[in-house]
Amino acid sequence: MGFDQFVADRLDRLLRYATAITCDKHLAQDIVQNVLMRAQSRWERIEKMSAPYLYVKRMVTNDYLSWRHRKAAREIAVERAELAQRVPSMADPADAHAERDAMRARIAVLPRKQRAALVLRFYEDCTDAEIAQVLACTESTVRSQITRALKTLRAHEIARSTTLGVHS
Amino acid sequence: MNDLIRRAIAAEADERPDPATVLAGLRRTRQRKPFGLVVGVASLTVAAAAAAVVIPMTIKKTESAPVAAAQPATAQNVLLVGTDDVDFADAILLARFEADGSVNAVSVPRDIAVGDTTINRLYRDDPARLVSAVEQVTGQKVDHHAAVRMAEFGKIAQVVGGVEVCLKKAAVDSITGVSFPAGKQTLEGDRALAFLRQRHGLAHGDLDRVRRHQAFLAGLAAKISKDNALALAREAGGSIRVDSGWDVLAFAQRFQGPVKIVVGTLPVGEPVTIADNVLALPADPSRAKQFVEQQFAGGAPAQDGCVD
Numbered sequence: 001m002g003f004d005q006f007v008a009d010r011l012d013r014l015l016r017y018a019t020a021i022t023c024d025k026h027l028a029q030d031i032v033q034n035v036l037m038r039a040q041s042r043w044e045r046i047e048k049m050s051a052p053y054l055y056v057k058r059m060v061t062n063d064y065l066s067w068r069h070r071k072a073a074r075e076i077a078v079e080r081a082e083l084a085q086r087v088p089s090m091a092d093p094a095d096a097h098a099e100r101d102a103m104r105a106r107i108a109v110l111p112r113k114q115r116a117a118l119v120l121r122f123y124e125d126c127t128d129a130e131i132a133q134v135l136a137c138t139e140s141t142v143r144s145q146i147t148r149a150l151k152t153l154r155a156h157e158i159a160r161s162t163t164l165g166v167h168s
Numbered sequence: 169m170n171d172l173i174r175r176a177i178a179a180e181a182d183e184r185p186d187p188a189t190v191l192a193g194l195r196r197t198r199q200r201k202p203f204g205l206v207v208g209v210a211s212l213t214v215a216a217a218a219a220a221v222v223i224p225m226t227i228k229k230t231e232s233a234p235v236a237a238a239q240p241a242t243a244q245n246v247l248l249v250g251t252d253d254v255d256f257a258d259a260i261l262l263a264r265f266e267a268d269g270s271v272n273a274v275s276v277p278r279d280i281a282v283g284d285t286t287i288n289r290l291y292r293d294d295p296a297r298l299v300s301a302v303e304q305v306t307g308q309k310v311d312h313h314a315a316v317r318m319a320e321f322g323k324i325a326q327v328v329g330g331v332e333v334c335l336k337k338a339a340v341d342s343i344t345g346v347s348f349p350a351g352k353q354t355l356e357g358d359r360a361l362a363f364l365r366q367r368h369g370l371a372h373g374d375l376d377r378v379r380r381h382q383a384f385l386a387g388l389a390a391k392i393s394k395d396n397a398l399a400l401a402r403e404a405g406g407s408i409r410v411d412s413g414w415d416v417l418a419f420a421q422r423f424q425g426p427v428k429i430v431v432g433t434l435p436v437g438e439p440v441t442i443a444d445n446v447l448a449l450p451a452d453p454s455r456a457k458q459f460v461e462q463q464f465a466g467g468a469p470a471q472d473g474c475v476d
Contacts, residue, residue, distance in 0.1 A: 002412020
C-alpha cells in the first residue's frame with residue numbers, strides 16, 4: 001500500500017487515537033502531522049512491515065510520550081484536573097452524559113502511559129501483545145499499567161458516588 | 169465501568185481535528201507551493217474527479233481540440249468511482265482528461281456482467297479488479313483511479329451553492345419520499361442525494377440514474393469557480409481516495425478554469441440472468457469499444473439537457 005493510500009484510509013482513525021491519548025486536539029494534530037511527514041520519508045521500509053498501521057501508531061505514541069510533549073501534557077493535565085474536581089458536585093448521577101464526561105476528565109489526569117494503554121485496550125481493541133509493541137514494553141507491564149489505571153478510576157468512581165450519595 | 173470508559177474515550181476521540189485540515193497541511197509541506205493556488209487548482213480536479221463520479225452532457229466541448237492533439241502524451245484516462253455505504257460502486261465513469269483541461273467521459277453502467285458477478289462489486293474486493301474489468305470492456309488503458317463516497321455529494325452541492333438540474337417530468341422517490349417537480353431546479357444536501365440515488369420508479373432504472381449522475385456532474389462542473397474551490401477542497405478533499413501512484417496535484421495543474429465535460433453512457437444489451445436471481449447487463453465488446461473511441465475523440469452527440 002502506498003503512502004497516500006495509507007493516509008487516505010487511516011488518517012481519521014489516527015487522529016481519533018491521537019486525540020484520545022493526548023486529550024488535546026491541537027497537540028494531536030501536531031503530532032500526527034509530524035509523524036506522517038517522517039513516515040513518508042521512510043515509507044518504503046514501513047510498507048513492507050506486517051502491520052504498518054500499528055507501527056505508525058507506535059510513532060505517534062512515542063512522540064507523545066517523549067520529553068518534547070511533557071510540558072504540554074502537564075498543562076492539559078492541570079486543566080483537566082480542575083475540571084475533574086468540579087464535575088462530581090455538579091453532575092446529576094442520572095445524566096449519562098455527565099457521568100461519561102466525569103469519567104473522561106478522570107482519564108485525562110491519568111499518567112500518560114497508563115492512558116495510552118487504556119486507549120489501546122478500550123478504543124483500539126488491541127491485544128496485550130499489540131499494546132506491548134506500541135508502547136515498546138513487555139506484556140506484563142501492559143497488564144500492570146492497565147490494572148493501575150483501572151484501580152485509580154475505580155477509586156474515583158467510588159469516591160464520587162459516595163459524595164453524591166451524601167448530598168442526595 | 170468498562171463500558172463507561174469506552175464511552176468516555178470515544179467521546180474524547182470525537183474531538184479530533186478535521187482530517188481535511190491535516191491533509192492540507194501535509195500536502196502544503198510536501199509541495200512547497202503557494203497554498204491557495206495549489207489547493208484551488210487541485211479542487212478543480214477533485215470536483216471534476218469527485219464530481220466526476222457523476223457528469224454532464226449539457227456542456228458543449230470547447231473548440232480548442234487541436235491543443236490536445238499536439239500533446240497526446242499528457243492525456244490521461246482516469247477511472248472515477250462513486251461508492252455507496254458498503255463500498256460497492258454506484259457510479260463508474262471513465263474520463264479522458266486532455267492536456268487542455270477538457271474532459272470526455274463514458275459512464276459504465278454498474279450492472280454490467282463480469283463473469284458471474286456485476287462490475288459494481290469489484291471495487292470493494294480490490295480496485296485493481298475493477299480497473300482491469302473496465303479496461304477489458306472499454307478497450308482503454310486506465311492510468312489512475314479515484315473514489316469518493318456518493319454520500320459526500322449532498323455537502324459538495326451545498327458548498328457550491330446548489331447544483332442546477334432539469335427533470336423532464338415530476339418524480340417521486342418511493343424509498344426516501346422526496347419529490348421533485350418537473351423542470352429546472354437547484355439541489356443540495358439530502359435532495360441532491362435523493363436525486364442521485366433514485367432508481368426505483370424510473371423507466372430504465374439504473375440507466376436513468378446514470379443519466380442523472382451525468383446531469384448532476386454537468387451542473388456541478390458549471391458551478392465550480394476559484395471562489396468556492398478552496399471550500400470544496402476542504403469539504404471533499406479528505407474523503408477522496410486515489411491510487412497511490414497518482415500525483416493529483418501535478419495532474420491538477422492543467423486545469424485553469426471551469427472544467428468542461430462531455431459524457432455518454434456505454435451501450436449495453438438487454439438484461440440477462442447470470443446467477444441465482446442476479447440480473448446483469450451484457451456488454452457488447454466491439455460496440456462498446458467503438459463507442460468509447462468515438463466519445464474520447466470528441467464525437468459525442470449533443471443531448472437534451474433534461475433527464476427522467
